[in-house]
Amino acid sequence: MAEAEGDNPLALDNQLCFSLYAASRALTGLYRELLGDLGLTYPQYLVMLVLWERGTLTVKELSRALHLDSGTLSPLLRRLEGAGLLTRERSATDERVVEVSATREGEELRARAEGVPDRVLCAADLPPDQAAALRDALGQITRSVETVSSRHITC
Amino acid sequence: MAEAEGDNPLALDNQLCFSLYAASRALTGLYRELLGDLGLTYPQYLVMLVLWERGTLTVKELSRALHLDSGTLSPLLRRLEGAGLLTRERSATDERVVEVSATREGEELRARAEGVPDRVLCAADLPPDQAAALRDALGQITRSVETVSSRHITC
DNA sequence: CAGAAATCGATTGGGCGCAACATGATAGGG
DNA sequence: CCCTATCATGTTGCGCCCAATCGATTTCTG
Numbered sequence: 001m002a003e004a005e006g007d008n009p010l011a012l013d014n015q016l017c018f019s020l021y022a023a024s025r026a027l028t029g030l031y032r033e034l035l036g037d038l039g040l041t042y043p044q045y046l047v048m049l050v051l052w053e054r055g056t057l058t059v060k061e062l063s064r065a066l067h068l069d070s071g072t073l074s075p076l077l078r079r080l081e082g083a084g085l086l087t088r089e090r091s092a093t094d095e096r097v098v099e100v101s102a103t104r105e106g107e108e109l110r111a112r113a114e115g116v117p118d119r120v121l122c123a124a125d126l127p128p129d130q131a132a133a134l135r136d137a138l139g140q141i142t143r144s145v146e147t148v149s150s151r152h153i154t155c
Numbered sequence: 156m157a158e159a160e161g162d163n164p165l166a167l168d169n170q171l172c173f174s175l176y177a178a179s180r181a182l183t184g185l186y187r188e189l190l191g192d193l194g195l196t197y198p199q200y201l202v203m204l205v206l207w208e209r210g211t212l213t214v215k216e217l218s219r220a221l222h223l224d225s226g227t228l229s230p231l232l233r234r235l236e237g238a239g240l241l242t243r244e245r246s247a248t249d250e251r252v253v254e255v256s257a258t259r260e261g262e263e264l265r266a267r268a269e270g271v272p273d274r275v276l277c278a279a280d281l282p283p284d285q286a287a288a289l290r291d292a293l294g295q296i297t298r299s300v301e302t303v304s305s306r307h308i309t310c
Numbered sequence: 311c312a313g314a315a316a317t318c319g320a321t322t323g324g325g326c327g328c329a330a331c332a333t334g335a336t337a338g339g340g
Numbered sequence: 341c342c343c344t345a346t347c348a349t350g351t352t353g354c355g356c357c358c359a360a361t362c363g364a365t366t367t368c369t370g
Contacts, residue, residue: 010268014204016286017182017275019293021197022222024179025357026300027172032358033304042176043326049169060348067177070349072327079325096335096348110165117165120172122310125299130292131171137289138174144280145181149188155277180327187328198356214319227357229320234355251318251365 020138030123034116038109043068044080045113048102051086052110056101058091067146085109175293185278189271193264198223199235200268203257206241207265211256213246222301240264 031042040048043066050057050065057065059073066073077100080086085106091097121131186197195203198221205212205220212220218228232255235241240261246252276286 008208010204010265010272011208014201014272016281016290016293017186018201019290019297020175020179020182021201023293023297023300024175025222026297027175029358030300030303031172041325046169046173046176049165053163053166058348059350063348067180068326069328071329071351074350076326094336094348098349113165117169118310119308123300123303123308124296126171126296134289134292135171135174137285138171138178141279141281142174142178142181145178145185145278148185148278153274153278155273184328196355215317218319223356224358225319226321226359231356249318249366253319 027120027124030120031116034119035113038112039083040109040113043072043076045116047073047076047080048085048106048109048113051100051102051106056099059088059098059100062100067142080106182275182279185275186271189274190268193267194238195264195268198227198231200271202228202231202235203240203261203264203268206255206257206261211254214243214253214255217255222297235261 028042031045035042035045038045046066047062050062054061054065059070059077062077063069063073077086077088081088084103086100086102088098088100091099121128124131126134183197186200190197190200193200201221202217205217209216209220214225214228214232217232218224221228232241232243236243239258241255241257243253243255246254276283279286281289
């Protein structure tokens with residue numbers, strides 16, 4: 001309440017949503033520097049993370065895991081395929097489905113990505129317990145917001 | 156540590172940065188619905204917020220306030236100018252500078268934006284004190300990350 | 311004061327992110 | 341069986357986001 005804009009109804013919430021927006025872009029920028037050597041963008045890195053963790057996945061499963069739709073994933077996966085990091089194959093049992101797998105080259109990239117997370121947390125200057133609390137709070141927000149369609153906001 | 160990927164060094168930090176990334180996109184999506192009536196995107200809304208709060212600003216000042224560079228702001232401001240919500244004029248005293256001001260139509264939009272913040276906070280289901288704590292934590296992260304160039308990460 | 315350096319803003323190019331639409335495949339109800 | 345609805349993925353179009361670069365000032369400096 002000590003801020004100059006404390007009496008402006010349009011400024012306060014802005015502080016929260018804007019903080020989120022600014023922090024997200026700042027961290028993505030840091031990832032950009034750290035991932036540059038690997039030739040990955042942050043969303044591409046996320047896709048590789050999921051593949052490293054869970055093995056072969058369909059596009060649909062990737063979409064659910066990352067909250068990204070096919071309009072984003074299709075060209076992104078095409079680029080990663082072009083870079084030789086993953087393969088895309090139509091499922092034999094259901095021709096609608098495309099299965100995505102890391103190639104050997106994609107698997108080998110994993111070792112070079114091991115150090116990235118620690119460096120990011122260090123740069124953010126966050127104690128682990130606070131990072132965990134933050135992660136939980138943000139997860140709850142995402143869940144709440146994605147549940148609600150604007151029509152049903154009840155206050 | 157109860158998660159299945161608790162022993163995976165690439166999964167834990169991902170939880171934090173990814174939560175941030177996902178939450179930011181979820182909130183932007185909610186803004187998209189609420190701002191659709193006003194004909195604004197979320198970044199455009201942010202520009203109008205700053206103009207409403209602070210009056211005439213240079214592009215440079217907008218850039219600092221929103222942490223956005225001219226590659227983003229130039230076309231965005233052109234669109235808002237085309238929509239009749241603001242004007243751009245070269246400064247008389249320094250021909251390099253462009254001064255941005257809300258038009259009357261832009262000012263009038265403010266009233267219709269008044270209700271948006273509350274609806275967002277409601278949809279996010281956040282008590283005000285937790286929202287404030289979150290905002291401060293995120294602001295600190297942004298400051299830390301923007302201060303550090305990747306070369307200088309010391310751990 | 312002339313030339314160099316810094317500043318402001320716009321432009322270009324590549325990659326996200328999402329809505330809307332298109333295509334082909336599968337599943338269910340007559 | 342068809343016929344329709346649903347589903348998985350892809351494409352298009354628009355706007356954001358940033359790195360790199362450019363052109364036009366201004367400011368610094370010898």
